[in-house]
């Protein structure tokens with residue numbers, strides 16, 4: 376049996392959702408919206424299933440989706456991507472991550488990762504033979520600094536894996552932090568794999584900036600997006616990867632033997648959806664921002680110290696401000712079982728030296744769901 380997988384626990388998202396089902400808890404753990412997603416995009420998928428092509432689409436993705444993706448990211452992020460050679464469709468961002476890491480890492484290569492880290496990253500890096508160099512970010516601002524990067528980068532660094540906007544903290548890294556990271560990549564000849572699945576979900580008028588757009592990064596960055604996040608339909612598992620042709624060639628070789636392709640009907644619907652008016656995307660942001668504020672205000676009213684969330688579906692709470700604070704994991708277990716609200720302990724996003732006083736809540740929910748969770752949380756004190 377493979378030692379890496381044998382030693383792995385079941386992902387915290389599955390554990391907490393299972394616990395929520397068992398205890399009939401309000402599930403603010405795993406990140407998925409209450410909203411069913413845009414009706415027209417779902418209708419397109421249904422039409423494509425009923426009337427469209429249901430056989431293998433091309434390995435790189437439907438041409439119309441690759442074109443729509445290139446146009447979408449030109450419009451939203453100013454990127455100039457060739458749909459024929461620089462865009463690939465994958466089965467979720469998760470497969471894109473696997474293809475990027477398996478395609479780029481040689482055994483013994485060092486990979487710089489930031490903690491808290493999305494739980495899929497480390498096992499993929501390790502399975503590819505990479506050696507993780509962990510950079511520990513700390514609450515409340517989770518800032519990337521030059522000192523931290525200096526301690527992690529070396530001549531053996533093959534790549535850095537960045538998640539921005541960041542799950543679980545809701546941080547959107549500043550231009551200065553991104554410039555610093557780009558400088559390190561250039562100085563050490565490292566690639567950047569950028570998990571930007573939360574790119575559309577930024578608040579307070581923030582403008583998301585892809586690392587690929589920074590000087591010198593165009594040829595050394597792999598950008599990863601997720602239709603599941605762009606349209607708030609997390610079960611769709613349609614991912615998109617963007618990279619310069621020499622990188623894409625290798626990534627496509629990994630992709631061809633991971634999944635080879637992705638359901639064509641969903642691809643057709645995503646191609647349509649990416650062309651929706653700006654209004655759709657700005658309304659999605661505004662709705663989520665209102666939900667963020669509702670949960671933030673409610674939690675603050677109950678005496679919780681809420682850390683700022685500038686993007687994603689998530690906000691975090693610092694438990695150390697709370698009376699008789701247990702660690703985050705014990706807190707979440709008790710919360711789900713006794714008070715019937717599921718949340719995610721942020722220590723699950725650390726491989727070592729975990730921060731143990733922070734809990735993540737998903738606010739991508741109806742007002743009624745948020746209010747029900749708050750009512751249950753009010754009995755905590």
Ligand code: PMP
Nearest residue numbers: 467468469493538542572601603
């Ligand atoms: N990366 C991050 C940071 C995520 O939060 C998620 C899922 N929420 C994924 C990757 C996986 O995306 P997908 O469902 O498209 O595989």
Ligand code: GLN
Nearest residue numbers: 386388389404405406542
């Ligand atoms: N990315 C989602 C979250 O952070 C969950 C993904 C999963 O369940 N694997 O909640």
